[in-house]
Amino acid sequence: MAMIGFKNTHNQDVYVNPAQVLYVTPFEDGVSIIAFAMAGSGGKPVPLYVRGGVDAVQQRLNGKPAR
Numbered sequence: 001m002a003m004i005g006f007k008n009t010h011n012q013d014v015y016v017n018p019a020q021v022l023y024v025t026p027f028e029d030g031v032s033i034i035a036f037a038m039a040g041s042g043g044k045p046v047p048l049y050v051r052g053g054v055d056a057v058q059q060r061l062n063g064k065p066a067r
Contacts (some may be wrong), residue, residue: 004060006034006050014048024054026051032057 002017035045
C-alpha cells in the first residue's frame, strides 16, 4: 500500500502507511491525531499530530478524494 503524505504541526512532511493506523481522532480545530497500531512507552498507541480535520484525514487514508 502506498504511503500517504501529511504535514505535522511543525509543518514537516510526514508519511503514513494506512495499514498501520489504529484510529484518527480530533485534537483541536484543524489538527487531528493519528494513532498507530504499535505501542510506545507505557503501552499506549504512538500518536502523530497532523494538520487537517478528522474527516479529511480519514478520507485521505481511505484513498477517497476530499469533497
